[in-house]
Amino acid sequence: MDWNITAGRPVYVQLVEQMELALVNGTFPPGSKIPPVRELAADAGVNPNTMQRALQELENRGLLQAQRTAGRTVTADADALQALRRKRAVSLAAEFLYQMQALGLDRAETEELLRQTAEGGDRDE
Amino acid sequence: MNENVIYEAQDLHKRYGSRVALNGVSFAVTTGKLVGLLGPNGSGKTTLLKISAGLLTANGGCVLIDGQEPGVYTKSITSYLPDRMALPTEMRAADAVDLYADFYTDFDAAKARAMLADLHIEARNRIGAMSKGTQEKMQLCLTMSRSARLYLLDEPLGGVDPAARDYILQTILRNYHEDAALVLSTHLIGDIERALDEVIFLQEGSVLRQVGVDALREETGHSVDEYFREVYKC
Numbered sequence: 001m002d003w004n005i006t007a008g009r010p011v012y013v014q015l016v017e018q019m020e021l022a023l024v025n026g027t028f029p030p031g032s033k034i035p036p037v038r039e040l041a042a043d044a045g046v047n048p049n050t051m052q053r054a055l056q057e058l059e060n061r062g063l064l065q066a067q068r069t070a071g072r073t074v075t076a077d078a079d080a081l082q083a084l085r086r087k088r089a090v091s092l093a094a095e096f097l098y099q100m101q102a103l104g105l106d107r108a109e110t111e112e113l114l115r116q117t118a119e120g121g122d123r124d125e
Numbered sequence: 126m127n128e129n130v131i132y133e134a135q136d137l138h139k140r141y142g143s144r145v146a147l148n149g150v151s152f153a154v155t156t157g158k159l160v161g162l163l164g165p166n167g168s169g170k171t172t173l174l175k176i177s178a179g180l181l182t183a184n185g186g187c188v189l190i191d192g193q194e195p196g197v198y199t200k201s202i203t204s205y206l207p208d209r210m211a212l213p214t215e216m217r218a219a220d221a222v223d224l225y226a227d228f229y230t231d232f233d234a235a236k237a238r239a240m241l242a243d244l245h246i247e248a249r250n251r252i253g254a255m256s257k258g259t260q261e262k263m264q265l266c267l268t269m270s271r272s273a274r275l276y277l278l279d280e281p282l283g284g285v286d287p288a289a290r291d292y293i294l295q296t297i298l299r300n301y302h303e304d305a306a307l308v309l310s311t312h313l314i315g316d317i318e319r320a321l322d323e324v325i326f327l328q329e330g331s332v333l334r335q336v337g338v339d340a341l342r343e344e345t346g347h348s349v350d351e352y353f354r355e356v357y358k359c
Binding site: 005007008009010011012013038039041042044045046047048049050 | 157158159291294295298299315319320321322338339342343346347348350351
């Protein structure tokens, strides 16, 4: 998967976010085994302890499950993954609306813009 | 997590004539940690690592590796990468691998050969004919192919191109053991900070600060690289 660790924010927070995305978009399907910590860490170019901390966080939230002998698996709980997807979508939507307001678009204009963009046209330009 | 101290310095002092290189350095590194040793030129990084590798003696204080001062035992468990080329230039790559295999019982020659192949360094290539960056890669492969308890790398990435840097970083991350620790000095902080647990900032021969990478990012909202530039602004 594509990792993108940027400056300024704790690495582990970014790993949690990017792992969440991989869980909801099916990079790691429900119930499947995820690669070992060391593999994931090397892949992301991050410290294994930091990756461990991120996976622990996801485990505490029930999104990953530790298997006694064989690493971790993605939860098979579709509701939990749906809730996560919803949470991420809500926060992206809120961010988008905030940015549109900052540009001075009102609600009707924003809705219209979304509809146009989704239909693939941008008639204003 | 294992909190055993594998490497520590206690009030370490070193002078070169009248010039003070280390002025009371103290820190402790626990097993399983990857630690960056950061500081401007002349802050004492190389001196500290040389004392730890047993190549220089301190004027005061001590370094302890697995509880012992540098000597035969600590050298047997410490894999040190010097800041300059230390292999005989008339040797071929394959000879250097044999040399390490003879010297170090914890050396994995198969691993070294695999790494050299990945980096396109041919066994028959003569070290003296390699570019500076290739020599550095060669030496780093040998250093990382030992199964040591402590790795001390003095500026391992300086002359290495960005693509090889990524490979080397991944190699380090895949290969270092949980019961080992790795300390490296570098100026390429931005390239490497996400791979580190902690950083130790040196300034004029003293430890300015030892802090976790994420703790520092959380506290300052800056990367370690940005923080470094701020602290050591000229």
